[in-house]
Structure formats: structure tokens, C-alpha cells
Amino acid sequence: MNEHIRYPKVRLIGSDGSQLGVVPTEEAKEKAFEEGLDLVEVSANADPPVCRIMNYDKFRYEQKKKQQEAKKKQTVVETKEIKFRPKTEEHDMNFKIKNIKKFLAAKNKVKITMRFRGREIVYAQTLGLEAMNSIAEALQEDAILLQPPKMEGRQLVMFVGPK
The missing domain is CATH 3.30.110.10 (Translation initiation factor 3 (IF-3), C-terminal domain)
Incomplete structure (x- = not known):
């Protein structure tokens, strides 16, 4: 996330989900900060790695909610x-x-x-x-x-x- 991304170039996905192409990492960070969002690494295995501009805290919150919903629906058979x-x-x-x-x-x-x-x-x-x-x-x-x-x-x- 943000400063921890150390690749020279990344494939960038915008906050609306649009493809912005392969750009230098610094430029991708600047675009993310202009929008007031975070640059998050989505797929490290791809060549070049895929990064997305998103609100990381909101993303984590939604993931947590999904996990709680899944936990509610799961039944334990004794x-x-x-x-x-x-x-x-x-x-x-x-x-x-x-x-x-x-x-x-x-x-x-x-x-x-x-x-x-x-x-x-x-x-x-x-x-x-x-x-x-x-x-x-x-x-x-x-x-x-x-x-x-x-x-x-x-x-x-x-x-x-x-x-």
C-alpha cells in the first residue's frame, strides 16, 4: 500500500474501475494522493504488478462485514x-x-x-x-x-x- 510499493512500473486501475495502463509507480502514487485515496497492490504475481486506487480503510471495513455475514450463515453440525x-x-x-x-x-x-x-x-x-x-x-x-x-x-x- 502507498509507500511500501517498490516496483518501477505498475498496471494502474482507477478508483472507478477503469484501466489507466502501465505507469511509473511515482506517477500512480501522485494520482492516488490527488484523489485523496490510497494506492493498493492488488496482484503482485502479474507482470507488471497490478495496483488500484481506492479508499483502503473502506475496503477493509467492507471485507470485515462480508466475513461476518458469511459467519452468520454458516452452520456447525455437531x-x-x-x-x-x-x-x-x-x-x-x-x-x-x-x-x-x-x-x-x-x-x-x-x-x-x-x-x-x-x-x-x-x-x-x-x-x-x-x-x-x-x-x-x-x-x-x-x-x-x-x-x-x-x-x-x-x-x-x-x-x-x-x-
Whole structure:
């Protein structure tokens, strides 16, 4: 910007966006100061480098506003986790399914985990898969199955996401 531009010649763009051609850097600085604006380097990689006459403070302010707008519109998707055991009763299962539906309504992904302790691991392929499939059926209207039930160590894990 201004005095920090050290090139002998630059391609100059006016404050209204018009091309002013290739001019010596000193002349470009003079034109910028006559208009009461700044000479700002836009593209250093070009040959010769491209500079623009603009109000740099106003430009920075507008850039900041654009970033804030983009930040407002961006949504963060969290991954919530619900844990089950193979011997979880029907009522508790329904209560946890209701919580999963709340998470999905808030546009969050849900990791459903069934943990097997000790000798319960024997039931992983029978009771565990049946329970996971019944949960998937109950969530069919509200969710998309992102990852089907899969064993990870002593846990059976399934991911669902909002529709």
C-alpha cells in the first residue's frame, strides 16, 4: 500500500474501475494522493504488478462485514452420542430414541453406541444387531443412516444424520 510499493512500473486501475495502463509507480502514487485515496497492490504475481486506487480503510471495513455475514450463515453440525447396553429395556430405549429425534431436529448427527461388557460380547451379532436395526427403523422417518451398525472393539456403532 502507498509507500511500501517498490516496483518501477505498475498496471494502474482507477478508483472507478477503469484501466489507466502501465505507469511509473511515482506517477500512480501522485494520482492516488490527488484523489485523496490510497494506492493498493492488488496482484503482485502479474507482470507488471497490478495496483488500484481506492479508499483502503473502506475496503477493509467492507471485507470485515462480508466475513461476518458469511459467519452468520454458516452452520456447525455437531455429533451427539447416545449410548445403549444390550439389556436396555423397551421404555428406556424409547426415551433415548426420543432424545435422538430431538438431536436430529436440531440438525445434528448422532452416533449411536451399544457397549458390550464382559461376556455380553457373545450377543453382539444377535441381540446387538436386532436392537440397532429396531432403532434404525424407529428413526426411518426422521433420519438418514450414514453408517450401518459396525463393530469397533467391544462396541457396536451406528451413525445417523438429519434428513
